[in-house]
Amino acid sequence: MRFSITSKGDAKSNEIMARIKQYLTDFDLEFDSNEPDIVISVGGDGTFLEAFHTYNHRLENTAFVGVHTGHLGFYADWVPGEVEKLIIEIAKNPFQIIEYPLLELTIHSKDGGKADRYLALNEGSVKTTEGSVALDVSIKGEHFERFRGDGLCISTPSGSTAYNKALGGGIIHPSLESIQVTEMASINNRVFRTIGSPLILPKHHELKLMPIYDDRSFLITIDHITKTFSNVKSIECRVAEEKIRFARFRNFPFWKRVHDSFISDER
Secondary structure, eight states, X not given: OEEEEEXXXXXXHHHHHHHHHHXXXXXXXXXXXXXXXXXXXXESHHHHHHHHHHSTTOTTTOEEEEEESSSOOTTOOBOGGGHHHHHHHHHHXXXXXXXXXXXXXXXXXXXXXXXXXXXXXXXXXXXXXXXXXXXXXXXXXXXXXXXXXXXXXXXXXGGGGTHHHHTTOOOOOTTSOEXXXXXXXXXXXXXXXXXXXXXXXXXXOOEEEEESOTTOOEEEEETTEEEEEOSEEEEEEEEXXXXXXXXXXXXXXXXXXXXXXXXXXXX
């Protein structure tokens, strides 16, 4: 089996990364940063997102597992004191594959060029530095509302516990193939009228955002990556055909993750 490791970059994470690499190599596993069968993320959720975006072109062939070295990571199953156990599990035992849905976000430009397509594990958000975000919102090809406000957050079920939760969105179990649309400080008047609550869309419902003002550029964030886009014709959001594959060596139910991340008193 081929493996790769990503690290947060601090001394503790780098030491654990080096130890994992040495031990797995001693077990005759092959280190391969180009075509790994399993990617081990050592750090926090930010490190895990980096790993996902590094290998999101290999989602059908690569599984992910996380070791958290700081505060409890939502995507990390293992703690530093369990590294030796994890190494043995990877080297000796087959792992279970757990799949979570992803967000596909496609940005079309007015010049008709090739669209920009992205995958997000947590969420995509649409903002602007030029006043308010103003968008016509369509669902399944039908106009739904005219939005004006600070922006919109479109999250995956696993990402529903991140930025979406901070905005007042609901937490969705990843077994539900869906995306959630949550408003940021919407403005409601006679022209702009919004539903005012998060929307949960199933896999076959496409969300389409169309700018109202021609001269606005947008700050579009895909997980931890922010890019500026101008001359935007439309932004299409849907549940992606691709899924992320987690390598599970033991049960770690989603609601336990939620409990441990937000409710538990343990540190």
